[in-house]
Amino acid sequence: MWIDPGRCVGCANCVAVCPMGAIAVDARTHRAAVNEDECVECYTCYRGMSREHLPPAAVRALRGVARLFRFRFDPEPDVCPTGALTPRELAWPRSVRRAFSDPLVPHESTGVAGRGTEEVKTNDVTGRVRAGEAGFTVEFGRPGIGVRFRDIDRVTRALGAAGVAFEAMNPVTSLMTDARTGAIRDDILDEKVLSAIVEVKTGLDRVSDVVRVLRSMADQVSTVISLGVSARCDARGATDLDALLHAEGFRFWRGKTNLGLGRPLYREAV
Amino acid sequence: MTNTLHRYGSPEGLRDDFVVFAIPTKANREGSLPKLKAFLEIAAKHGPVNMGGGGKGGFHRPSARLTPLVHWRERAAVTPAEVIEGCESPGTVAAVFDDIEKVKRLLAELRQRDLGMSINVSGLTEDARSAAEAAGLTRHSVEYSLGFPFGETDRMPDRRTLELATMCGHSMVAFGLVQKLCQLVREGRRTPTEAARCLARFCSCGVFNTARAERLLADARDGG
Numbered sequence: 001m002w003i004d005p006g007r008c009v010g011c012a013n014c015v016a017v018c019p020m021g022a023i024a025v026d027a028r029t030h031r032a033a034v035n036e037d038e039c040v041e042c043y044t045c046y047r048g049m050s051r052e053h054l055p056p057a058a059v060r061a062l063r064g065v066a067r068l069f070r071f072r073f074d075p076e077p078d079v080c081p082t083g084a085l086t087p088r089e090l091a092w093p094r095s096v097r098r099a100f101s102d103p104l105v106p107h108e109s110t111g112v113a114g115r116g117t118e119e120v121k122t123n124d125v126t127g128r129v130r131a132g133e134a135g136f137t138v139e140f141g142r143p144g145i146g147v148r149f150r151d152i153d154r155v156t157r158a159l160g161a162a163g164v165a166f167e168a169m170n171p172v173t174s175l176m177t178d179a180r181t182g183a184i185r186d187d188i189l190d191e192k193v194l195s196a197i198v199e200v201k202t203g204l205d206r207v208s209d210v211v212r213v214l215r216s217m218a219d220q221v222s223t224v225i226s227l228g229v230s231a232r233c234d235a236r237g238a239t240d241l242d243a244l245l246h247a248e249g250f251r252f253w254r255g256k257t258n259l260g261l262g263r264p265l266y267r268e269a270v
Numbered sequence: 271m272t273n274t275l276h277r278y279g280s281p282e283g284l285r286d287d288f289v290v291f292a293i294p295t296k297a298n299r300e301g302s303l304p305k306l307k308a309f310l311e312i313a314a315k316h317g318p319v320n321m322g323g324g325g326k327g328g329f330h331r332p333s334a335r336l337t338p339l340v341h342w343r344e345r346a347a348v349t350p351a352e353v354i355e356g357c358e359s360p361g362t363v364a365a366v367f368d369d370i371e372k373v374k375r376l377l378a379e380l381r382q383r384d385l386g387m388s389i390n391v392s393g394l395t396e397d398a399r400s401a402a403e404a405a406g407l408t409r410h411s412v413e414y415s416l417g418f419p420f421g422e423t424d425r426m427p428d429r430r431t432l433e434l435a436t437m438c439g440h441s442m443v444a445f446g447l448v449q450k451l452c453q454l455v456r457e458g459r460r461t462p463t464e465a466a467r468c469l470a471r472f473c474s475c476g477v478f479n480t481a482r483a484e485r486l487l488a489d490a491r492d493g494g
Binding site: 129253 | 295432443447450
């Protein structure tokens with residue numbers, strides 16, 4: 001993202017709306033500018049803010065008069081008065097930032113927008129997580145911190161070394177040079193994204209192994225890791241996963257419940 | 271497209287926050303658009319506080335061409351019919367509810383209509399399970415949110431900022447904007463309703479719960 005200095009009036013509305021805190025007003029020029037290294041190309045500023053397209057010179061003059069008389073101007077906080085925010089053409093590897101940060105861009109690898117994953121949301125049709133299995137969604141960078149692929153690579157290599165299987169239909173897996181080791185391609189390791197989800201699957205008997213790996217890697221990443229764990233329920237709607245997670249010391253009360261209304265229904269081999 | 275797994279809050283603080291969504295997958299994507307629109311039409315009858323589909327936002331959306339009058343005039347909300355009309359290709363569609371009783375009635379109707387799309391309830395899992403059972407359904411699969419237990423968790427902001435910001439799971443609602451609007455509400459320069467709608471405009475999936483946000487912002491104003 002780029003802020004056109006010819007149109008920016010330094011109102012600073014875009015500073016607060018940036019999820020990465022990558023926009024600041026230059027005290028010398030009185031124009032907002034984007035820190036390109038921290039910007040993840042999520043387009044939140046461009047798409048989320050409304051635009052007025054007012055003449056910049058007129059807005060600057062009005063703001064100057066208000067400042068002179070120490071009037072407090074109280075604009076709408078989600079408006080760019082002059083339409084100064086300008087998207088730019090992104091080349092590889094920077095384009096990977098937008099793919100993982102702008103929820104409206106479908107991932108080429110899965111065809112799914114957002115974070116590009118279906119998890120157990122379609123498990124009734126796909127049978128992705130079957131009886132006796134646990135599906136992990138390990139999300140890096142969220143909420144509101146962001147992550148570089150170098151940090152993700154450290155953890156995926158540790159998970160690979162533990163022998164877990166990475167979900168094939170997943171955007172991060174598609175960027176691995178070797179899905180058995182969890183190694184991510186070198187040319188994107190310094191790229192920063194808003195968040196990325198790694199999906200792995202194990203038997204229920206290995207839930208504690210995955211948790212142990214994640215705990216051991218926690219102090220080796222410069223971001224936060226969110227964790228979701230899923231399971232297929234039995235005919236009563238119950239699952240052994242609850243007891244396993246409680247035994248690991250987790251408290252949980254929120255999640256996604258798939259109601260089994262999708263068709264064609266996946267039939268597990270007995 | 272919805273990313274609603276890790277909405278932050280205590281069990282008590284999440285009692286008015288349920289997202290019901292329909293999602294196609296490779297095996298049933300073809301011909302799914304009318305079914306997804308039918309889901310939204312059914313959901314609209316049960317009083318959602320927000321709805322989304324097609325990545326165009328929910329009831330409250332930004333505008334690419336505002337007039338300066340916006341500073342003195344309330345911005346119009348989008349109707350459920352306009353949300354439905356905006357869905358032009360298969361993808362996740364969602365409706366947000368602030369009352370589990372509405373969810374129960376919706377699930378009963380969805381079961382009867384048998385649209386063939388995967389339907390999920392994102393919210394308190396025991397409430398979702400009992401709502402499903404009340405509709406004669408047994409949950410097929412469950413994904414638990416364990417929150418954000420690992421890494422640099424000391425970089426997280428305060429509880430209220432997290433409660434508000436995580437209602438857009440794609441992190442389009444910035445911590446900074448939440449804190450700015452909480453401040454404006456405390457100073458009496460915006461009402462909780464205005465601030466909630468402002469935050470909702472950044473959520474392009476339409477899953478931001480404006481009713482819960484209003485409650486949280488009113489709590490912030492009242493020192494709760």
